[in-house]
Structure formats: C-alpha cells, structure tokens
Amino acid sequence: MLKPTNSWTWYYDHKDDSLMLDLGEEMLFRVSIPTKHLVTSAYERTVFTVDDASVFLDYRESIAQLDLSEPRKAELALNAVAASRFHKPMMPKSWFFETQQGDCKPENGDLITLQSEFGDAKYLVIENSGCASLCMLADVEPHALTSTKEMAFCDTIKVMNDRMQAFVNELPLNFALVG
Structure with missing residues (x-):
C-alpha cells in the first residue's frame, strides 16, 4: 500500500x-x-x-x-x-441523473450511487456543499450520461444530493456450518 x-x-x-x-x-x-x-x-x-x-x-x-x-x-x-x-467550484449538472427517493445526506468520503438513463455507477463524495456535492467516479468502467457523453474513472461532477443513493456493498455471505 x-x-x-x-x-x-x-x-x-x-x-x-x-x-x-x-x-x-x-x-x-x-x-x-x-x-x-x-x-x-x-x-x-x-x-x-x-x-x-x-x-x-x-x-x-x-x-x-x-x-x-x-x-x-x-x-x-x-x-x-x-x-x-x-478543484475549482462548479455548478451542479444534476440533469444527467435520476431523482432518488429518500434523504441522502452524504459526507466527504462517502460512496454513493448515481443513476443515469444508461445505468448506475459508484461515486466518491469529495465535497458536500449543502444541497449538492462534488463527486468522483469510482468505477473503472465509464458511466454513460447520454448517448454521446460519459464519465471516465476519476472524473468529477457536481450533483444535487437528491440524485444520490447511499452505496450498499452486496458482499456474498460465507457461513461455516458448525456442529
């Protein structure tokens, strides 16, 4: 490391x-x-x-x-x-992402999910400025925002917090049978 x-x-x-x-x-x-x-x-x-x-x-x-x-x-x-x-301050570009249910209140360093009409991807919250956050794509695969625009690994975008879902890592459960 x-x-x-x-x-x-x-x-x-x-x-x-x-x-x-x-x-x-x-x-x-x-x-x-x-x-x-x-x-x-x-x-x-x-x-x-x-x-x-x-x-x-x-x-x-x-x-x-x-x-x-x-x-x-x-x-x-x-x-x-x-x-x-x-990074310079930037205006939100939330129109690329779908509004989500719930009340996501991301903190710096949180992993969140953003969903465009072409699929969803994981992002790292860099800075929350109240109602919007600067986010960085945390997936190696590009995230399509439109038919002609996509985000690459480590690209940044500012998005309104109502477009975010908390990231849930779905790890497989490994149980050991004892007895």
Whole structure:
C-alpha cells in the first residue's frame, strides 16, 4: 500500500499541462483533473501536507470495500485528495441523473450511487456543499450520461444530493456450518 510522506510535493508541469505529485524515488503521479478546473494555488509548488495525508488515508478507508486493484485504489485516493484541495467550484449538472427517493445526506468520503438513463455507477463524495456535492467516479468502467457523453474513472461532477443513493456493498455471505 502507498504510504504518504512529508517528502511528497505537488507541482504544476507546464510542459505536460498537468498537476503532478512527486512521490519521490523517481515516481510521479499525474492528477486527472483538467487544467481548466484547477484553482490558482495548484500552479504553485507545495508540499503534501499532514492534512493531505489524513484526507488520503480517510479516502483509502472509504474505498477499501471497492472491487479495485491496489494501484487503482491509490489512483482514486490521490485524485480525490487533489480534487478536495485544488478543484475549482462548479455548478451542479444534476440533469444527467435520476431523482432518488429518500434523504441522502452524504459526507466527504462517502460512496454513493448515481443513476443515469444508461445505468448506475459508484461515486466518491469529495465535497458536500449543502444541497449538492462534488463527486468522483469510482468505477473503472465509464458511466454513460447520454448517448454521446460519459464519465471516465476519476472524473468529477457536481450533483444535487437528491440524485444520490447511499452505496450498499452486496458482499456474498460465507457461513461455516458448525456442529
């Protein structure tokens, strides 16, 4: 498992037009957030803070139950940390998703399900701003929103909370017969 250290550094790579995280030991991580969605502070070199590490570990714990490889879990968690720290505010685009029954009150780090007319997918809540939340696709398979638009793994979208359902992981029950 990838463990955060105080030697990690955020920086913007102008050549590749991407926010990067230098993990040391000649390892670099390219953040999936498009440049147009980055706040101004993303262009300054800065350390991976204790708060970043805490958020990273919280996200890792939240996504532990997902059926993803360890590298994919690390990718999702690092992109989630970057989004929580460097993503610009955006307007909700809830029209892609169906309204749900119940009262979902997501918290940062919660896994939720969003359903479009083409199917449903798991998302990680990055930031709840009251009635809407910034969410990141947590499924490796793309999530079709329309016949021509889809979300890719780690893409972000802001959605009204009334479109969300709490994610329920349906694990098979393994019983041992004793006696």
